[in-house]
Amino acid sequence: MAPSQPELTKGKKRKRDHGSTTTERVKKGTGKLIRFEAEAEGEGEGKTEDADNKDEAPPENPEQTRDLEPIHQKPGHRHEHSHKSSLHPRRQQRDFPKAHTTLPPHVLKKRDELLPIRKSLPIWPHVKSIRAALRENNVLVLTGETGSGKSTQVPQFLLSEPWCTKTIAITQPRRVAAISLARRVAEEMGSLFGNQSPSAKVGYSVRFDNATGPGTRIKFLTEGMLLQEMLRDPEMSQYSAVVVDEVHERSVNVDLILGFLRNLVAGVDKGRKRKTPLKVVVMSATADVQALVQFFGEGLQTSARDVEVETGDSGAARTKSGKPSIDSPESKPDQSTNSKSSNQPTQGHSQVSTCFVEGRQYPVKTVYLPSPTQDWVETSLKIIFQIHYKEPLPGDILVFLTGQDTIEGLEKLINEYAQGMDADVPKLLALPLFAALPQHAQQRIFTPTPPRTRKVILATNIAETSVTVPGVRYVIDCGKSKIKQFRNRLGLESLLVKPISKSAAIQRKGRAGREAAGQCYRLYTEEGFNTMEERTTPEILRCDLSHAILTMKARGADDVLNFPFLDRPPREALEKALLQLLHLSALEETGAISEQGLKMAKLPLTPTLGRVLVEAARPERDCLLDVVDIISALSVENIFLNLVTEERKEEAEAARRELYRREGDHMTLLVTVQRYEEERSDRKAWCEKHFVSHRAMQNVMNVKKQLLQQCSQLKLLTSTDKADSSPSEAKTQAILACILRGFISNTARLMPDGSYKTLMGNQTVSIHPSSVLFGRKTEAIVFSEFVFTGKAWARGVSAVQLDWVSEVIEAIM
DNA sequence: GAGCACTGC
Numbered sequence: 149m150a151p152s153q154p155e156l157t158k159g160k161k162r163k164r165d166h167g168s169t170t171t172e173r174v175k176k177g178t179g180k181l182i183r184f185e186a187e188a189e190g191e192g193e194g195k196t197e198d199a200d201n202k203d204e205a206p207p208e209n210p211e212q213t214r215d216l217e218p219i220h221q222k223p224g225h226r227h228e229h230s231h232k233s234s235l236h237p238r239r240q241q242r243d244f245p246k247a248h249t250t251l252p253p254h255v256l257k258k259r260d261e262l263l264p265i266r267k268s269l270p271i272w273p274h275v276k277s278i279r280a281a282l283r284e285n286n287v288l289v290l291t292g293e294t295g296s297g298k299s300t301q302v303p304q305f306l307l308s309e310p311w312c313t314k315t316i317a318i319t320q321p322r323r324v325a326a327i328s329l330a331r332r333v334a335e336e337m338g339s340l341f342g343n344q345s346p347s348a349k350v351g352y353s354v355r356f357d358n359a360t361g362p363g364t365r366i367k368f369l370t371e372g373m374l375l376q377e378m379l380r381d382p383e384m385s386q387y388s389a390v391v392v393d394e395v396h397e398r399s400v401n402v403d404l405i406l407g408f409l410r411n412l413v414a415g416v417d418k419g420r421k422r423k424t425p426l427k428v429v430v431m432s433a434t435a436d437v438q439a440l441v442q443f444f445g446e447g448l449q450t451s452a453r454d455v456e457v458e459t460g461d462s463g464a465a466r467t468k469s470g471k472p473s474i475d476s477p478e479s480k481p482d483q484s485t486n487s488k489s490s491n492q493p494t495q496g497h498s499q500v501s502t503c504f505v506e507g508r509q510y511p512v513k514t515v516y517l518p519s520p521t522q523d524w525v526e527t528s529l530k531i532i533f534q535i536h537y538k539e540p541l542p543g544d545i546l547v548f549l550t551g552q553d554t555i556e557g558l559e560k561l562i563n564e565y566a567q568g569m570d571a572d573v574p575k576l577l578a579l580p581l582f583a584a585l586p587q588h589a590q591q592r593i594f595t596p597t598p599p600r601t602r603k604v605i606l607a608t609n610i611a612e613t614s615v616t617v618p619g620v621r622y623v624i625d626c627g628k629s630k631i632k633q634f635r636n637r638l639g640l641e642s643l644l645v646k647p648i649s650k651s652a653a654i655q656r657k658g659r660a661g662r663e664a665a666g667q668c669y670r671l672y673t674e675e676g677f678n679t680m681e682e683r684t685t686p687e688i689l690r691c692d693l694s695h696a697i698l699t700m701k702a703r704g705a706d707d708v709l710n711f712p713f714l715d716r717p718p719r720e721a722l723e724k725a726l727l728q729l730l731h732l733s734a735l736e737e738t739g740a741i742s743e744q745g746l747k748m749a750k751l752p753l754t755p756t757l758g759r760v761l762v763e764a765a766r767p768e769r770d771c772l773l774d775v776v777d778i779i780s781a782l783s784v785e786n787i788f789l790n791l792v793t794e795e796r797k798e799e800a801e802a803a804r805r806e807l808y809r810r811e812g813d814h815m816t817l818l819v820t821v822q823r824y825e826e827e828r829s830d831r832k833a834w835c836e837k838h839f840v841s842h843r844a845m846q847n848v849m850n851v852k853k854q855l856l857q858q859c860s861q862l863k864l865l866t867s868t869d870k871a872d873s874s875p876s877e878a879k880t881q882a883i884l885a886c887i888l889r890g891f892i893s894n895t896a897r898l899m900p901d902g903s904y905k906t907l908m909g910n911q912t913v914s915i916h917p918s919s920v921l922f923g924r925k926t927e928a929i930v931f932s933e934f935v936f937t938g939k940a941w942a943r944g945v946s947a948v949q950l951d952w953v954s955e956v957i958e959a960i961m
Numbered sequence: 962g963a964g965c966a967c968t969g970c
Contacts (some may be wrong), residue, residue, distance in 0.1 A: 214963095321968065321969080322967095322968065322969080323968090323969080336965070354969090354970095355969070355970055356970095370968095370969065370970080371968095371969075371970090372968095372969045372970040373969090373970070375969095375970075376970060397968090399968070399969080400969095401968090401970090476966095509963090550966070551965075551966065552964095552965070552966090553964090582966080582967095583966075583967060584965070584966095608966055608967075609966055609967055610966080610967065612967090613967085613968090614968075629966060629967090630965085630966035630967090631966070632967085634965075643966065645963070645966090675969090716970070726962085752969085752970035753970080783970095786965090790964090790965090854970090914962065915962090916963080916964080917962075917963040917964075918963085918964075918965095922962085923962080935964095935965085937964065937965075938963095938964090939962090941963095942966085943964095
């Protein structure tokens with residue numbers, strides 16, 4: 149039962165990553181960071197802290213970090229940079245606030261407190277080489293492991309550079325990260341934050357929340373936000389540099405950003421050349437340096453060849469021989485920055501620099517199972533109690549499982565077994581953690597552990613990247629996760645339990661070594677580990693590409709088959725998506741983006757939902773406001789609460805009956821949103837009464853507001869349409885026609901045997917039990933979601949007439 | 962005839 153202890157580490161004294169004197173500092177620093185991450189999870193975002201000093205401007209001191217003694221210069225003694233101002237009129241134009249006043253004392257104090265922590269970060273000694281690298285070249289690939297400090301320090305290092313006259317953008321995959329990093333950097337710089345004051349130098353931009361001002365020089369934003377900006381301002385004229393962080397996570401958005409940036413720095417975008425070059429820093433945790441360097445290096449070389457052809461410049465000819473630097477960082481651990489352009493001084497800016505920064509991590513011992521198991525719940529249970537009896541407190545346990553059901557199963561078992569423990573054994577506190585859990589329940593992992601208690605956090609993938617659980621010294625990893633996979637042929641998504649990659653396993657293990665030395669129990673054998681894929685398949689290789697391609701077309705990247713992909717999706721997947729966009733009339737027959745397609749690309753919606761919206765704005769449909777309500781409800785998590793017990797389910801059914809519509813789920817959503825809005829006194833109580841999620845409804849209202857704004861910007865909101873509180877028959881038909889136009893590939897007809905078969909593809913589908921049409925028979929259905937979980941399910945279903953469907957199909961084929 | 966990893970605009 150007990151997993152074997154690995155012989156390698158047994159009895160051997162574990163070596164720390166650093167000496168004992170620095171350990172204290174490190175611990176202090178780590179602790180701060182974790183508290184700060186935990187705060188960011190909460191509401192309010194601490195915006196009040198500096199609020200009473202709104203008018204006080206911190207000193208502008210661009211030189212401050214240059215000599216590694218940034219903060220020790222007295223405020224007010226700032227350097228004058230008249231030469232810089234005359235060289236860069238843009239800076240004057242932006243009128244970045246100047247420091248005529250002293251800093252608020254508490255802001256100063258905080259800044260000075262943080263300085264020693266900053267200085268102890270592994271990235272701090274690299275400041276000179278990072279700056280030199282970007283003076284020499286326009287692209288830097290920086291590899292920094294967890295805890296290196298790259299996300300907070302790199303933008304600060306670059307701010308004082310002569311080329312940096314505008315703003316630095318730094319992207320994050322998640323909202324919380326963008327917001328909390330911005331707050332941290334503001335504190336470190338002794339600046340106010342966000343839009344507290346026009347002089348605030350650090351800000352962030354995430355959906356529904358833009359906290360930037362005229363003085364913003366460092367701007368943290370989500371990847372999606374940057375992409376939207378890139379559609380509106382193709383040259384990225386407000387930025388001197390773009391830092392792309394967490395590239396190793398390889399979201400579709402990051403892949404698009406990298407492709408666009410490569411074209412931009414290489415100047416291959418037709419007619420798009422910036423006056424001053426854009427500096428690009430690509431930051432990644434794992435050592436994918438070679439692929440990234442090659443990716444940008446090839447682009448630069450192509451452009452250098454173009455220059456040669458155009459100008460006949462003999463100097464440029466030499467670029468051809470200048471290969472991009474492809475040294476792996478591990479091979480040169482003592483040489484922090486590599487650049488191959490030094491031997492070709494005439495060829496500045498045509499190469500890619502690399503930099504490797506070591507991480508900060510305590511050692512973690514790995515323990516494998518002697519033989520494979522299928523029963524993770526049972527095995528986890530044994531290991532949890534084995535750790536609990538054997539290892540001293542403190543030291544919480546983090547268990548990685550695949551989903552809600554296994555988590556709840558294990559939680560129940562732990563609680564049962566824990567009751568049988570002797571009174572002298574410390575208590576065990578099992579805490580589930582998954583995204584669908586209400587916010588307050590998720591917050592429980594951040595509350596201090598009660599005395600003589602060990603926390604056991606039972607988590608999904610959410611704890612791998614999104615949430616940092618404090619206090620963990622033991623990790624149990626089942627080696628699997630649920631992965632979404634798009635099937636091109638069927639056009640449906642499936643969620644499958646699959647083995648994780650080696651890099652994910654290493655990431656999970658690392659969660660045990662954030663605060664002290666730890667242990668990682670892998671519920672698989674060492675051989676099992678060795679057979680795992682090296683890295684997780686990037687999302688772009690396993691998702692529906694229609695949205696990505698629409699974005700590319702909207703940005704003028706017309707030749708999608710030759711787009712610079714870091715990983716090129718199979719031709720079949722690209723063609724499938726192009727065809728889908730053609731059917732949606734987002735593209736012309738020639739493949740060029742249509743006027744309609746451009747509007748769809750600018751909406752924060754999938755192409756299908758975007759198409760529904762655009763259709764609703766047409767005069768003959770004239771139902772935009774109702775459709776916006778439906779789309780808003782479809783854009784958020786399920787607005788109807790999931791009930792567990794049979795009794796509560798029946799209660800909910802009865803309470804919701806007045807909302808249900810026989811036309812299907814879409815009209816039911818419309819009525820629910822309308823009734824919620826009609827409720828003027830207590831919407832929260834209304835939600836509780838109808839078993840509707842209040843949080844989800846608040847999100848619906850946010851999305852609705854944003855969509856209406858964008859509709860008016862895109863000149864879609866010009867109709868005479870009025871939302872009726874009870875849509876007429878004709879209105880209902882118009883609404884369903886719009887839904888059909890977007891989801892024509894998601895239609896099915898009733899077969900004589902009572903099953904449904906899709907009209908395009910002849911696939912059997914079933915109406916999902918969550919639908920109001922579950923168990924009903926109607927001649928045809930249209931559905932907004934098509935998922936495979938053991939069986940093909942249609943979710944978000946409306947009843948339609950077969951001849952409506954045929955009409956649309958004939959029109960587009 | 963019964964289900965849902967995680968982000969994000």
